[in-house]
Amino acid sequence: MPGGPRRLQLQLESEAGTEWAEIVNVAFWIRDEDLQSGELRHVRRFYEVT
Numbered sequence: 001m002p003g004g005p006r007r008l009q010l011q012l013e014s015e016a017g018t019e020w021a022e023i024v025n026v027a028f029w030i031r032d033e034d035l036q037s038g039e040l041r042h043v044r045r046f047y048e049v050t
Contacts, residue, residue, distance in 0.1 A: 004031050006044060014050075024050050 006029040014024035025048035034042050 006031050023047050
């Protein structure tokens, strides 16, 4: 991965009964060096839609 490996910082998942076209997963990934220094500008955000 460019810029070094990232670790999962936070992940939220859907509950049972989620409807079509709803966001079912949100994840934030951050590089170890950014996490250690408190630098949050490079956090990668991902989301999944049903």
